[in-house]
Amino acid sequence: MRFLELVENRYSTRDYLDRAVEREKIERCLEAARLAPSACNSQPWHFIVVDDHSLKSLVAKETLGPMGSLNRFTLKAPVLIAVVAEKPNLSSQMGAIIKNRPFYLIDIGIAAEHICLQAVEEGLGTCILGWFDEAAVKKLLDVPAKNRVELIISMGYPAEVKAAKKRKPLSQVFNYNRY
Numbered sequence: 001m002r003f004l005e006l007v008e009n010r011y012s013t014r015d016y017l018d019r020a021v022e023r024e025k026i027e028r029c030l031e032a033a034r035l036a037p038s039a040c041n042s043q044p045w046h047f048i049v050v051d052d053h054s055l056k057s058l059v060a061k062e063t064l065g066p067m068g069s070l071n072r073f074t075l076k077a078p079v080l081i082a083v084v085a086e087k088p089n090l091s092s093q094m095g096a097i098i099k100n101r102p103f104y105l106i107d108i109g110i111a112a113e114h115i116c117l118q119a120v121e122e123g124l125g126t127c128i129l130g131w132f133d134e135a136a137v138k139k140l141l142d143v144p145a146k147n148r149v150e151l152i153i154s155m156g157y158p159a160e161v162k163a164a165k166k167r168k169p170l171s172q173v174f175n176y177n178r179y
């Protein structure tokens with residue numbers, strides 16, 4: 001697949017087939033994340049792949065929100081990947097302070113997208129989730145108190161056709177040479 005075609009084919013998949021995802025496919029997605037760039041090559045991430053059905057169901061329930069109405073597709077997704085922030089290396093920490101910018105969060109966003117793009121190559125669908133009960137997820141997955149779970153990525157074989165992309169026109173999102 002051409003790269004732009006791959007990018008076009010990634011979409012937030014919110015319905016999944018009842019079909020297990022092969023671990024070698026998951027690991028190629030994680031390899032894509034491992035190779036992602038990061039500030040000062042800090043690699044401030046750890047991925048917890050939840051593919052055990054009963055544990056996955058418990059984590060999925062923590063993404064539904066107080067009314068139980070959000071992110072219900074996680075209940076059908078066979079895999080959830082918790083993206084955990086690790087302490088960045090000293091140069092990245094110093095840079096973040098000096099430049100007043102949380103580089104580690106940018107790093108994690110890039111790594112998450114690498115996972116989602118490799119997933120397309122594998123015939124899988126994903127959705128990045130920022131809405132979940134972090135404290136409950138940490139408890140379920142034995143994440144140390146000092147680490148945060150920044151994102152969860154749902155993954156599985158799509159049970160839906162790709163949604164049309166809704167995006168601002170290119171002309172609205174860039175300029176040459178001046179803002």
Ligand SMILES: Cc1cc2nc3c(=O)[nH]c(=O)nc-3n(C[C@H](O)[C@H](O)[C@H](O)COP(=O)(O)O)c2cc1C
Nearest residue numbers: 010011012013014071127128129130131132163165
């Ligand atoms: C940081 C982040 C958090 C997100 N959180 C959620 C979420 O909690 N639930 C959800 O259904 N989609 C979530 N999304 C998916 C976005 O809604 C989606 O990427 C956006 O609408 C564009 O659609 P597309 O991914 O299909 O191109 C999130 C995406 C990002 C990058």
